[in-house]
Amino acid sequence: MSTTLLQELQGELRRLYIAGSDLAADDFRLKRIEPKFAQLGERAPVFKKLAEGLAELTGPSEAEARASKLQDVSLLLNSVLSTQGATAAEGLKEEKLQESGLTDLTTAHSYRQLAEVQNALSTSGGGRYEIVTTAHRDGLFRDLRLFPFAMKALNDPYAELADYAVRYILPSYGPVIVPYLLAGLDIQGGREQERRLEVIRKLGVDAEDARTLNLLVKAAEEGSDKVRAAAIACLGSHPDFEDRLIEWSLDKKKPVREGALAALAVRNSEAARDRIYEAFTGKDAMPAAEAVGAAPAAEMLERLIPLYAEKLRQEYTGEEDRKSKDKLWSELEPFTVAFRYAKHTELERLYLDLGANQSDYPALGRLDYAERFRTLSQAAGYLKESDTEEALEVLYALEEQSPDFLPYAFHATKSRRSPAELYDRYAGSGRGLLRTAVSKKAQAIQKKLIETLHGEIHVYENYVRRRLPQETIETQWDPRWLDWVIDRNDLELVSGLAAPGHPKLLPYLEKQIENTSNSYYEHYIFVALDAGGYDEETKYELLMRWMENRDWKKVYSIYHGETERLIRIPARFAAEAADRLEPLIVHMRFENLKETMQEVVHSLRKKAASDE
Template sequence: MSTTLLQELQGELRRLYIAGSDLAAEDFRLKRLEPKLAQLGERAPVFKRLAEGVAALAGPADPEVRAVRLQDVSLLLNSVLSTQGVTAAEGQVRKEKEKDSEMPELMTIYSYRQLTEVQNALSESGGGRYEIVTSAYEQGLFCDLRLFPFAMKALGDSYSEIADFAARNILPSYGRAIVPHLLSELDMQGGREEERRLQVVRELGVDPEDDRSLELLVRAAEEGADKIRSAAIACLGPYPGYETRLLEWSQDKKKAVREGAYRALAVCNSEAARQRLYDSFKGKNAMLAAEAIGYAPATEMIDMLLPLFVERLRKEGAGEEDKKGKEKQWNELEPFLIAFKNAHHSKLGQLYLDLAGNPSEYPALGRLSEWERRRVLIQAAAYLENMDTDEALAVLKHLEEQNPIYLQYAFRATKRRLTPAELYDQYVGSGWGRLKTLVTKKSQETQMALLDTLKEELYVYKGYIRSRLPQERIEVEWDRRWLDWLIERENLQLVSALAVPGNPKLLPYIEQAVENANNHDGPYIFAALDAGGFDVEIKYNLLLKWMEKKDWKRTYSMYYEESERLLQAPDHMAAESADRLEALLKDIKYDGLKVNLEEIIHTLRRRAASI
């Protein structure tokens, strides 16, 4: 579609920025554009949102509200323009282009104030940006359409952790609808940013009917820089029509090209693809083939590799006890661990049972270093944990007794089979678990392993967001004695995870935690207060103490959750709270943070005056 209308709207919005948003009221130019946008909105929801925004901007409103509406419409318009690319002439709309301009099903539900901090973090440099971006993602702010172009831009962020987070978490959450946008802007001679684009494309997949995107992938596979070629080739595995090309690329002189081809062949999983991977696995490209299989471990491929793995494990020594010989031994076994990392196969389970229970039957295992042997047994334990059989649990318990590093696997397998009280009694109710001060090195290592395991159990991922288990599950699935045990060990993160109402030790512990906490402990402290069912006044007083304990000279921003909690002051505390917060302003270094806190203070004073 033509961008003429959008560019006209952009010009009108620029005029209002210069002249003042007040002039938007009943503006005839805006009213002339609104029905045209509404007509386009019948085909694309984003234009309907633009039409509604323009109508609201020209309608009755207070000056402050109208200024915010101007910002919202401008942000939405810029988001749409940044995703359009080259457009067809008026009246010559191509179906392919219409498909490209479809946007993910996003909304514009957040306030400009909530989005500004994220937009600034993804447009500027400096410290503290990663925390702002990840926090915004956890809060769901990237579901707002206006942050979509910033998420795309983040792939090239100068701070690699932000760019990688965008590729791994933010962009995949939008779904396959963004793939045409990613490919249409692909620089085939580019660098790491373009690799990340293709990483997202590979995860989401291209619509098989999207010929234009597939053509762009093939072109990148043929003409791109080496790493771009590799990443583009890896995306072609799900499409059988490219099998011949993939087999050719798998024998390319360039390692990067072979790597991409192996990854695609593992997904392709045809007979010819499996044979090529098997031959490569036995040769010099074993690690490349293993990594490809590990990403997409087909049952038929595992069938081919298992006999070879057993053969190498049972191989008797041939006097190769020197460093070079041991290194060769490990190089022969490590590719199997990589290939089987995500595999599920009945014969693999039986092998791991025997390997962990009867290691002497596999001579090659005994010739490995301690670290290498653990690598093998840890992978076996992780697999056995999910088998959920008596035989598997017995082997895991045996491993746990040998070394605490296997405790996490035995713990999770045990938890499936015992009541909450029985689980507590088995791991804590007797022996070293009762002691606050541990004497032996092994008992200390065992307790640390248990604490680490509890963290993994109590903070789980929902999609890409890690959060505390729901309160109802905590109260049903975990014995209440865990909370006392963790308070004694002063583990704030786990106390927060297992907090429940009615524990007399909980509030004194949290009060002390507020005194000693650092800036990152806030979420745990206030999650524990919520779960403990404490009075709102108690919670708010502790929140104010928490704010007063912060080092504001080194604080870049305020978490959205902190802002929301501050605005929830009981009416009779509003005036006092505003005074205490105002005293903090003198120490704040960053203007954005100061403005945020001033808005909260202003809101609290208005509420106090209205009572």
């Protein structure tokens, strides 16, 4: 089958967009096409879904439902056409959709759920990153209609969003998308093509897939520098290419050498390790370190750890100047890169000794503060995950040396001591009891403690910061922390630690509502109210006071969370809420804000009427 039928359907749907969705009822053209899609649906579920959509579109329904169904069918069709276009150059026709594995995806979500994501990946501007990451976390990209947009994200103008697609979205589809990634590959291209190959590297290539391997070799030999490097890096798990990888690791072009070293680190044969070690101790120390850091094999670490200890213990008798310091750091920095994710008993022993006996490592004392801290903080980061008393004591010594090491010791204490012991050590005595620290050192410690609490209480999931579950807060954190953060007026931490039954919580939040007009704080205030277990009437009244206390002449927009809370007001309060919100509209300067509030008021009046 060709794309003729799909294109014919696209023309008919375009006609209905112009003429109006009401004309779709019993439309003979759509009814003529529907059986053809149903027949194709016996081989590929996506066509069955299109047939079902056409049946609903032409059948009896209300006008609003028919318009929504027209949008659903159009979005599914456009997604299929986009997928077909991306693969046509490599011969992946419609009849091979089922073989591609993409038919395992669903088409269960509504157009409204997908439209926001589709728009975010088709435009530019702020706020798109959170829309996409939230959609991925909620599983929306398992919908077939978003697959073309996931592919499109590889060339998104916002680099962080494109990189997120490389790290999370596209790998989640599995190896079945490798042909799609290669189908549109321009071996003379730039960053987008490099990203395609990075995804392939993550997914891996079957040793029996000669066609894909040949394409990768072609890109490795004939592509642009970036494409060559990325393609070479995909070949590390295939022993047949080891000699070629070693040859490429000696190429005159640095990006090519980098890709080859990355592949050799994955290869991890004796010959590969010898070549990496040679590069590490030569002019390519940093590319070799990056390669080891991405694939830290135990055999390679066992060769590098003693070398690192030797460098750190090295005495220096020459004149201390900027040049000598820079040279020293250029020798030590590759080790910090190579050991970023490494785990090895010998490395732990080195870090324990380095933290406890710094004077035994003269090179450490010669470094500037930033480089010295980076070296020691890497050791501290390793030790905080080591479940031993010796590691904890070393962290306490580092913490005493500088408040900058407090987060590592705090985290380790939290994982090895009771919640009460954690509180007693950091807030229950001495400087921790002071609401306002006096000395500079005490101020630095308290500031670092507050920063550390933020990192421990609010966790990051796919780059989005979220509050810990209530059960976790109540079982893993001493309730005295809530008093401590209320006394220091840190609303974010109060929101994170809020729990039912605390006498200071409600008065504190009421004060915040009276004194705060910044919309940014709304989320934290009402999350804390929810966590505090207060009744619906209390939360309703405080929400109304929040809205009434704001200076609407200075407000540019209303957050989505605010409108959601307003619309969710219980029906028994809806009429009163509408009466209190409507007068606020007159004070609003911006039309979009007025329209939003009018919609909220309308929804509340509708809810109140239906409740009667």
